[in-house]
Amino acid sequence: MIVALSIFLITIGSIAFHFWSPWWWTEVASNWGNMDDTIILTFWITGAVFVAICFFVAYCVWKFGYDKNRRAEYKPEDKKLESRLTWATAIGVAALLAPGLVVWNQYVSVPKDAYKVEVFAYQWGWKYRLPGEDGKLGKTDIRYINDENPFGLILEDPNGKDDLLVDAQELHVLKDRPVKFELRTIDVLHNFYVPQFRGKMDMVPGIITYYWLTPTRVGDFEVLCAEYCGSGHYAMRGRVIVEEEIDYRKWEAKQITFEKMLAKSKKKDNLQLVKKGE
Amino acid sequence: MSDDYEHKLEAKSDYVADASSASSPDVDSVPAAELPDQELYHSHSWWTTYVFSQDAKYIGIQYALTAIGTGLLGLVLSWLMRIQLAFPGLGWLDPASYYQFVTMHGMIMVVYLLTALFLGGFGNLLIPLMCGARDMAFPYVNMLSYWAFVVAVLVLLASFFVPGGPTGAGWTLYPPQAITAGTPGSDMGIILMLVSLILFVAGFTMGGLNYIITVLQLRARGMTLMRLPLTIWGIFTATVLAMFAFPALLVGCLMMTLDSLLGTSFFMPAMVSLGEKLTHEGGSPILFQHLFWFFGHPEVYIVALPAFGIVSDLLSVHSRKTIFGYRMMVWAIVGIGALSFFVWAHHMYVSGMNPWFGFFFATTTLIIAVPTAIKVYNWILTLWRGNIQLSLPMLFSLGFIVTFLNGGLTGLFLGNVTVDVPLSDTYFVVAHFHMVMGIAPILVVFGAIYHWYPLVTGRMMNETIGKVHFWITFIGSYAIYFPMHYQGFVGVPRRYFEIYDSPYIDTSTLLLNKFITIAVLIVGAAQLLFLYNLFASARLGKKSEKNPWKANSLEWQTPQMPPEHGNWGKETPKVYRWPYDFSVPGAKEDYIPQNQPPSEIVGAKVEKT
Secondary structure, eight states: OHHHHHHHHHHHHHHHHHHHSSOOOOOOOBSTHHHHHHHHHHHHHHHHHHHHHHHHHHHHHHHSBOOTTOOOOOOOOOHHHHHHHHHHHHHHHHHHHHHHHHHHHHHHSOOTTOEEEEEEEETTEEEEEEOTTTTOOOOBOGGGOSSSOTTOBOTTOGGGTTOEEEOSSEEEEETTSOEEEEEEESSSOEEEEOTTTOOOOEEOTTSOEEEEEOBOSOEEEEEEEOSOOSTTGGGOEEEEEEEOHHHHHHHHHTSEEHHHHHHHSSOHHHHHHHHHTO | OOHHHHHHHHHHGGGOOOGGGGTSOGGGOOOOOSSOOOOOOOOOSHIIIIISOOOHHHHHHHHHHHHHHHHHHHHHHHHHHHHHHHOGGGOOOOHHHHHHHHHHHHHIIIIIIIIIIIIIIIIHHHHHHHHTOSSOSOHHHHHHHHHHHHHHHHHHHHGGGSTTOSOOSTTTTOTTGGGSTTSTTTTHHHHHHHHHHHHHHHHHHHHHHHHHHHHHHOOOBTOOGGGSOHHHHHHHHHHHHHHHHHHHHHHHHHHHHHHHHTOOOSSOOSOEETTEEOSOOSOOHHHHHHHHHHHHHHHHHHHHHHHHHHHHHHHHHHTTSOOTTHHHHHHHHHHHHHHGGGOGGGGOTTTTSOTTHHHHHHHHHHHHHHHHHHHHHHHHHHHTTOOBOOOHHHHHHHHHHHHHHHHHHHHHHHHSHHHHHHHTTBHHHHHHHHIIIIIHHHHHHHHHHHHHHHHHHSBOOOHHHHHHHHHHHHHHHHHHHHHHHHHHHHTOBSSOSOOTTOTTSOHHHHHHHHHHHHHHHHHHHHHHHHHHHHHHHHHHSOBOOSSTTOOOSGGGGSSSSSOOTTSSTTSOOBOOSOTTOBSOTTOSSSBOOTTSOGGGOTTOOOOOO
């Protein structure tokens, strides 16, 4: 009796917790609200299964308690029932999978009009690089990284010279414009994660990974590293500010291009190389 | 279950040379033995009996105690981690030791506790007894397997005492951080971890070959594969998985050792480490992840399948009812085992591998839900119209159903690639895998220990202490992990030493963390009750009668209980049926042991198996 009641109460308690506890996701700030929708769908289907099975177990324990004068039913198999259950499960699983794959297809297909931002991760912090006027990010190589060239831009690549280098823990992005984050790390694995954006992708040394999103509301959000990257992992945070075009342009105007940055630095021969690249 | 077998029996009946067939009617005949009786090693000294034992029963107990001892360390580490998370103000840990404890906790629990306990512990104890064999096929190799495991554990523990401490790379040991300076223990700690794993795999391979060959070759006469208890099916299939999966881990460990010691670049691209350019170039960190998860996902089932098998038997015995859909259960175990090799990259949806893999791995992952669901249905249908005894093994089995169901369903969230994106690397994942491969299998372990304890010691464990232990463990661990999923929804990332000044996490989440930590401390402390019960009952426990649970499987039918060296006295048992003939209409008792000849149960309307 106590056992059946406990299982029953655990089930009821879980449902109550789900609906009335204060812990739920942060308000979405990107176009990936449909990820939330797939989660809701999954909750309804799996929740129904959870409740049904727990209630069934509680009922069995309550109803079929031991009695030494009684015998259990002797029924090793029931092919019809087994096959029905199998098909019902298969259908339920397909109902979960199909919408999931549709949304995944959107997630991995970057819209053509998305502008690019390079997210540059290191132990333990963030930097950013914008393509500048030409809309193209210059090529980089880890061997070029030094004090004058912290992003490791290849000096011979003309696309790099107007790149805007944001050597700060803060990035601004445009509201309602799709943005493709090109993710680069110079040391270990990291992951560029803003809870309100929902999106996520590891950054892997040696390759450029990416994902895209469209910010949908103005705000100031925290960036977290979501892939363990050593002792400072928990402190690897930054900020992303979503804003309207006017504010964004003001911020953009304050950023320094690679060419200007080299001009400021002492080693003029680097600058010469960039000029030659023109 | 097997009609073929009956035909063969008829065809062969001319030359069945069965000593008993002369005295009892033809219905009792079983196929002739195909191999001569096993010759056993007989120990002559205390050392060869209790320390370097070659008797699988002793090796099983050695494995179990070593694994549980190591697991206790894992438990203490989890306390320290949780105290840091809930009460960062205490300042007990610095980030480095926090990450080292996370890593060691994970590796110890998955490999050195659960794998060693289910396969090394229960496998050794139960395979020969349940199959009706006198011992494992290769007792000497079996002994080596255990001692290799001991050395692996010692090497692992040694890493706590080397400069830099144990590795803090996370249990997944992802390069490059595992072997670069930003991670604690990246010098000697990681090397000892890799060496320990290599030793574990070597030792496990010796044991695993034994389990497989014993099940295939040394079954008693009449024990067809489709008459094996599901416990054996689970352990057997898990061992086969391990034989295929562990080599991937082994090569991964070897390659990383070379990267670290010799400067090769299997997993190491050109990179900077804390401002310094390294000499590596051209390696692929993602390659390691593929190798790791090609091991790591089957590993989940290496732990889960024995638990599935054992819990099926516990449910059947303690509800005095035939396991529902035995054949489906066997095929589900085999099917899950096979499918488990095609889903590994669902751990890597956001790893930076080609995102188009997501479609394939999401599909295979959700397909595996179908045989898993069938198992759950069959467990609960076993309860239906049963005669349910709320004994300790049954209580733990019920706890398993609830927690496994919960953890399995949240697997549908994470397996479905899109849903995984916001949830991966958050506490949702931590909650999911602890529920499904931590709590659920551990509840089965407890149920199994309460169930088979009299077989090992001849005494029963104390029921009252056991019940207190059950309720605290079951309710407590549910209270730990169920709310933790919701921290994941909030977006609290895992592997964070502290988080609480984040603007999007409000103070109530902090409060929840404190609640979880207090529950962890209580549940952990309750395990002391279990340990007391485990050791004290060996002396103080009520003496058990033979076959105390009135089970059908062979381990309870030995001439002596606990079984002696060689298990079966003069003659190994003959098997006439599967182990699930409970409550058969017309039978005198509500159970018919596997070795009870048909001539003794004439009235029983038993289905052919």
